Amino acid sequence: MALDSKSSSGFIPCYYFNILADRGIESFENAFFNPVKIEYAMSDAEKNYIKNEIVPDKIEDIKTISQSDLKNYYLCPKKYEYSKLTGSEEKTFFTKGNLLHAFAEFYFHYPDEASENIDRILEEMIKQYKVFFKEGNMAAERTEFAVGMKAIMKFIDSKLFVKDKREDTVEGKDNFLFAMFGKERIYSNTELKFVNLKSGINGKIDLISGKTIVDYKTGRQNKTDATLIKEFKPHLLTETSIKDVNFQTPAYISGQRDNFEKEEIEFIYLHLMESRDKILKGNEFEIDYSFLKYIPMTFKEYVLSEGCFKTLNSDFFVRVGYQNYKRIVEEKFELIDFYDLNSIFKELEDDFCTFGFQELKITLKEFKKASEETFRRDIIQKSLKQLSSVRTDVRKYPFIFEDDIDSFNELVKKMIDEINDNSKSDFPNMPALGLRNICRDCDYLNICINNKFWTGVEIEDY
Numbered sequence: 148m149a150l151d152s153k154s155s156s157g158f159i160p161c162y163y164f165n166i167l168a169d170r171g172i173e174s175f176e177n178a179f180f181n182p183v184k185i186e187y188a189m190s191d192a193e194k195n196y197i198k199n200e201i202v203p204d205k206i207e208d209i210k211t212i213s214q215s216d217l218k219n220y221y222l223c224p225k226k227y228e229y230s231k232l233t234g235s236e237e238k239t240f241f242t243k244g245n246l247l248h249a250f251a252e253f254y255f256h257y258p259d260e261a262s263e264n265i266d267r268i269l270e271e272m273i274k275q276y277k278v279f280f281k282e283g284n285m286a287a288e289r290t291e292f293a294v295g296m297k298a299i300m301k302f303i304d305s306k307l308f309v310k311d312k313r314e315d316t317v318e319g320k321d322n323f324l325f326a327m328f329g330k331e332r333i334y335s336n337t338e339l340k341f342v343n344l345k346s347g348i349n350g351k352i353d354l355i356s357g358k359t360i361v362d363y364k365t366g367r368q369n370k371t372d373a374t375l376i377k378e379f380k381p382h383l384l385t386e387t388s389i390k391d392v393n394f395q396t397p398a399y400i401s402g403q404r405d406n407f408e409k410e411e412i413e414f415i416y417l418h419l420m421e422s423r424d425k426i427l428k429g430n431e432f433e434i435d436y437s438f439l440k441y442i443p444m445t446f447k448e449y450v451l452s453e454g455c456f457k458t459l460n461s462d463f464f465v466r467v468g469y470q471n472y473k474r475i476v477e478e479k480f481e482l483i484d485f486y487d488l489n490s491i492f493k494e495l496e497d498d499f500c501t502f503g504f505q506e507l508k509i510t511l512k513e514f515k516k517a518s519e520e521t522f523r524r525d526i527i528q529k530s531l532k533q534l535s536s537v538r539t540d541v542r543k544y545p546f547i548f549e550d551d552i553d554s555f556n557e558l559v560k561k562m563i564d565e566i567n568d569n570s571k572s573d574f575p576n577m578p579a580l581g582l583r584n585i586c587r588d589c590d591y592l593n594i595c596i597n598n599k600f601w602t603g604v605e606i607e608d609y
C-alpha cells in the first residue's frame with residue numbers, strides 16, 4: 148500500500164519500481180501497481196512519531212566505496228543514507244539490463260553454444276522478463292533484446308579479447324544461462340569484483356581483458372565523449388549541468404591501474420540500445436561504443452613529452468622543433484587553462500610568433516601568408532588548437548591522465564571520511580549545488596522529510 152499524493156502533490160514511487168518494470172513509473176497510479184484509491188489523512192501524532200521516533204540504525208565505517216554510492220553521496224548525503232538503509236541496488240531479478248549482462252557473460256565464455264542456441268536463449272530471456280513485465284509491446288521488447296544480443300556478439304567477436312583461464316572453475320548458478328546449459332565459469336575476465344583499499348574503491352567490472360575495461364550500457368543515453376571526460380571533475384561539475392555525473396570511469400581505472408605497471412588502459416562503454424533506434428530509422432546495424440584512454444603520465448608530463456609533440460600535426464611546430472616547443476610551453480604551463488582555447492592563445496601565441504620571426508627568421512611568404520594577422524590565425528592558432536584537443540579531444544577519444552585519477556582518489560578519500568563522520572551523527576539533506584531538481588528526481592523524495600524540493604535552486608537544463 149502506498150500514499151499517492153498529499154496536499155494535491157503527487158509522490159514519486161521509489162526508483163526500484165522503474166528498475167523492476169523496466170520503464171518510467173512516475174506515480175502510484177501507474178497500472179503496474181494495480182492502484183486502489185483509499186482516502187487517508189495522517190494525524191499530527193503519527194507525523195510526529197515518524198519525525199521523532201524512527202531513528203535509522205547508524206551506518207558502519209567504510210574503507211572503500213562503489214561508484215554508484217559515490218554518485219549518491221555526491222548528489223546528496225541524505226540520499227546516500229537512504230540508499231544504504233533501503234538496501235543494495237544489486238539486482239537479482241530479471242530486468243532487461245540484467246538479462247543482457249547475463250547473455251554477454253555467457254557469450255564471452257561459450258560463444259559457439261550461445262550462437263547455436265540463440266533463438267532458444269532469446270525465448271528464455273523474454274520468458275524471464277515477462278514474469279515481471281507482463282504488459283506492453285512484447286514485439287518491441289523482443290526487438291530490443293535481439294538488437295542488444297547482436298551488439299554484444301559483434302562487439303566481443305570484433306575485439307578478439309584474450310581470455311584468462313581460471314585456475315579453478317566456478318559455478319555460474321547466479322547467471323541463469325550458465326544454469327540453463329549446465330556450464331561453469333571458466334574465465335576470470337567477466338563480472339570481476341574488486342576491492343582496492345589504496346584507492347578506496349570497490350566495484351564489479353562487466354569485462355576486463357588485458358588492458359581493456361568494458362562496461363555494457365543498457366540505457367538509451369549515449370554520453371558524448373566530452374561528457375565522459377568532464378563528468379568526474381568537480382570544478383567542471385559546478386559550472387555545468389550535473390545530470391550526468393558518473394564516477395564510473397575514474398573509479399574503475401583507479402581500482403585497476405595498480406595492476407598495470409605504468410601502462411595505458413583502454414575503457415570502452417558499449418551502448419547496447421543505441422543500435423535499435425538506428426535500425427528502426429532504417430539504418431544499417433552497427434555497434435555503438437565510446438572509448439577513453441588512461442595515460443600513465445601527468446597531464447603536464449604528457450603535453451611536454453616528445454610523444455605528444457609528434458601527434459601535433461603542424462608544419463609550424465616541425466619548424467620550431469621539439470626542444471623549443473617544450474621550453475616555450477613549459478614556461479607558461481602553470482598559467483594556462485587547457486580547457487580554454489583563449490587561455491592557450493593568450494599565453495602562447497605571442498611567444499611562438501616571436502620565436503618564429505626572431506629566432507627562426509620565418510617569413511610570411513614561407514607559409515604563403517600575406518599578413519601577420521592571417522599567419523597568426525591560420526598557422527599559429529591552428530597549431531595551438533591541437534594543444535587544446537589533447538585535453539578535450541572528442542574527435543578520437545578522450546584521455547584521462549595519472550593526476551586526474553590522483554585527484555579523483557583525493558576526492559574519494561574526502562568523501563569516505565565525510566561518510567564515516569556523518570554516520571556517527573546524521574547525514575545532511577544537502578542536494579549538490581542546492582538544486583531542487585535533484586530532490587525532484589530523487590528516489591527518496593516521498594520519504595525525505597527535510598527535502599529541498601521547495602527551497603532549492605531551479606536549473607532548467609539539469
Ligand code: SF4
Pocket residue numbers: 222223224225226229576577578585586587589590591592595597598599600
Ligand atoms: S529528497 Fe532531496 S534532500 Fe532528500 S535525500 Fe533526496 S536529494 Fe536529498
